[in-house]
Amino acid sequence: WDDPLATPTQTVALAKELTDRNADWEINAYGHTSHAFTNPKAQAPENGMAYSQSANDRSWSRMKAFLAQVFSS
Numbered sequence: 001w002d003d004p005l006a007t008p009t010q011t012v013a014l015a016k017e018l019t020d021r022n023a024d025w026e027i028n029a030y031g032h033t034s035h036a037f038t039n040p041k042a043q044a045p046e047n048g049m050a051y052s053q054s055a056n057d058r059s060w061s062r063m064k065a066f067l068a069q070v071f072s073s
Contacts, residue, residue, distance in 0.1 A: 004035065
């Protein structure tokens with residue numbers, strides 16, 4: 001949510017655009033989380049990039065659930 005490359009305002013705008021186009025969409029946001037949060041080597045908080053173990057774990061869990069849902073059909 002603290003990603004300077006994809007700000008909350010931009011994320012909400014994307015959600016609106018997807019909704020306006022009747023897309024089936026989901027956006028997961030992680031509080032106090034910067035860009036590149038899944039990369040343990042990303043340690044440049046001054047540039048808005050930092051690894052977050054908790055956000056990484058939660059996002060991986062969501063990705064596995066998403067793929068299970070998509071490929072169970």
